[in-house]
Amino acid sequence: MPVYLDHAATTPLRPEARDAWLAAHEVLGNPSSIHGAGQAARRLLEDARERLAEVLGCQPIEVVLTSGGTEATNLALKGLWWSREPSTDAIVLPDGEHHATLDTVAWLTRSAEARVRPVGLDALGRIPVAAFAAELPHAALATALVANNEVGTVQDAAGLARASAEAGVPLHLDAVSALGQVDVDFSGWRGAGDGPGGLVALSVSAHKVGGPVGVGAAVVSRHARLTPLQHGGGQQRGLRAGTQDAAGAAAFAAAAIAAETERERETVRLEGLRRRLVHGILGAIPTARLLGDPDDRLPGNAHVLFPGAAGETLLFLLDMAGISVSTGSACQAGVAEPSHVVLALGLDDRAARSVLRLTLGRTSTEDDVDAVLAALPSAYERAVASGARSAGGS
Secondary structure, eight states: OOEEOBTTTOOOOOHHHHHHHHHHTTSOSOTTOOSHHHHHHHHHHHHHHHHHHHHHTSOGGGEEEESSHHHHHHHHHHHHHHTSOTTOOEEEEETTOOHHHHHHHHHHHHHSOOEEEEEOOOTTSOOOHHHHHHTOTTOSEEEEESBOTTTOBBOOHHHHHHHHHHHTOEEEEEOTTTBTTBOOOHHHHHOSOOSSSEEEEEEEEGGGTTOOTTOEEEEEOTTOOOOOSOOSSOTGGGTSOSOOOHHHHHHHHHHHHHHHHHHHHHHHHHHHHHHHHHHHHHHHOTTOEEESOSSSBOTTEEEEEOTTSOHHHHHHHHHHTTEEOBSSOGGGTTOOOOOHHHHHTTOOHHHHTSEEEEEOOTTOOHHHHHHHHHHHHHHHHHHHHHHHHHHHHO
């Protein structure tokens, strides 16, 4: 049986999400139409929005449905930039962010003369709140991951939001990797403030919690100043025009509710599997090293450095054995580059090319762990030998 240990890239579609998606397609109507059929679709859509808001800790009106986490992040960052105070031109950007954020900010620096105020990570992949706060004064906006999508370190989202609120700077949090694995609480993190500063936007995606690909959401505070990316219809507070995907929203809501319902129980189970996996890897390959925070990390994430072995070689050897893992973010798949996250931890280029990300999820079992532990030692030996041959011939 194939072994899938790449749940950080995408997760299997949940039966609840599939059933909700199919059932929603039996409801004919455009949610913006005022006739009976349209209003039936509207009720389905708004019910999904309410259920998503329940999971995300926000108000239903604050849920802006998108095509995924990348669009949600673009909407938040570009929308906040274009609505900024004219006297501000800096974006506070921690190292090691997801490429949806990095590439959007890079575009803003090229096209809109934005300046980046970087914030370094510590050796465990944490964003130091004090260092983050020091870069906030008079910034246009700030952004950060709730949990690092590669090394799995969970950040102090409440602390980052509090620092942003105190500085009066609007903050976007990327919760794509965190949803379903940590308690995502938009209102709790934002606090009682009613100004445009502090936490004002948050990104999530359905396929990371067992929903369909192509559905996501940006939680946008009612107090945020945000310029839309597209126009034409005025849907969703005018922030995201276009006919809304009621079926996608229903499927996303079903998946998010299911993930939240089982989250605490699954956390215990996945942490147990991860500890067994990591213990087995380090026992068989003593030079291997777990990266990221050993405790405050996503429960199913094991990001491991394998000295002397190219991560891509290990990936292909494991794939030949029927085991799916990754070397980092799937958004950069096929690009032979060192992990920017590993470099942000202070490690060198060689180390950044010698990592694997093994991520467990709701379908992972003890047998999956056994399969990896059985296949990995020989794959590592072959990868090291391959690297030595390549170095000798260069």
